[in-house]
Amino acid sequence: IAGITQAPTSQILAAGRRMTLRCTQDMRHNAMYWYRQDLGLGLRLIHYSNTAGTTGKGEVPDGYSVSRANTDDFPLTLASAVPSQTSVYFCASSEAEGTDTQYFGPGTRLTVL
Amino acid sequence: GQNIDQPTEMTATEGAIVQINCTYQTSGFNGLFWYQQHAGEAPTFLSYNVLDGLEEKGRFSSFLSRSKGYSYLLLKELQMKDSASYLCAVTDSNYQLIWGAGTKLIIKP
Numbered sequence: 001i002a003g004i005t006q007a008p009t010s011q012i013l014a015a016g017r018r019m020t021l022r023c024t025q026d027m028r029h030n031a032m033y034w035y036r037q038d039l040g041l042g043l044r045l046i047h048y049s050n051t052a053g054t055t056g057k058g059e060v061p062d063g064y065s066v067s068r069a070n071t072d073d074f075p076l077t078l079a080s081a082v083p084s085q086t087s088v089y090f091c092a093s094s095e096a097e098g099t100d101t102q103y104f105g106p107g108t109r110l111t112v113l
Numbered sequence: 114g115q116n117i118d119q120p121t122e123m124t125a126t127e128g129a130i131v132q133i134n135c136t137y138q139t140s141g142f143n144g145l146f147w148y149q150q151h152a153g154e155a156p157t158f159l160s161y162n163v164l165d166g167l168e169e170k171g172r173f174s175s176f177l178s179r180s181k182g183y184s185y186l187l188l189k190e191l192q193m194k195d196s197a198s199y200l201c202a203v204t205d206s207n208y209q210l211i212w213g214a215g216t217k218l219i220i221k222p
Contacts, residue, residue: 103158
């Protein structure tokens with residue numbers, strides 16, 4: 001593989017269920033990010049990781065958790081999904097945090113009913 | 114608060130030139146990005162400006178004025194495949210990227 005992959009591509013989920021969105025990159029980038037994108041709004045940062053073993057909260061972290069056990073993987077977990085978490089989720093990575101260009105995965109379209 | 118403003122939608126004709134503006138008010142400035150996003154796809158990097166002036170890359174150019182908190186993306190010789198949303202994003206003093214809502218560009222034949 002080359003770049004960033006995300007799984008699943010799309011998912012319909014009942015409210016209250018737990019869900020993990022997967023993200024893997026093969027570029028050996030240090031920094032990784034999770035965004036949500038909603039119609040009429042800009043991309044909003046959920047969580048980020050500047051390097052393996054560290055994570056940080058973004059603009060809209062409530063209801064989401066992440067882990068960064070290694071360089072390549074950065075899963076996003078919704079512990080108990082709610083309808084307001086219906087969105088398109090993008091994972092991104094950059095060589096380092098800060099001013100480096102971010103490269104995006106294809107996205108996961110999540111619907112919570 | 115931090116804010117990035119872009120027009121919601123613009124329409125242009127194939128073969129023409131279009132300028133998409135972006136104004137920003139952020140806590141600090143460490144660079145401005147433009148990304149292109151086709152419907153249903155991921156954003157892809159177009160350009161990066163950190164110093165004032167014009168950066169040219171083929172049919173696309175991006176301009177920055179830090180004193181005015183202003184940037185524009187200029188697209189020349191428009192093609193139908195340029196129909197997409199164009200996202201402006203600014204790196205603030207904490208090195209976080211702040212994103213605009215994007216400008217949907219519609220190209221008509």
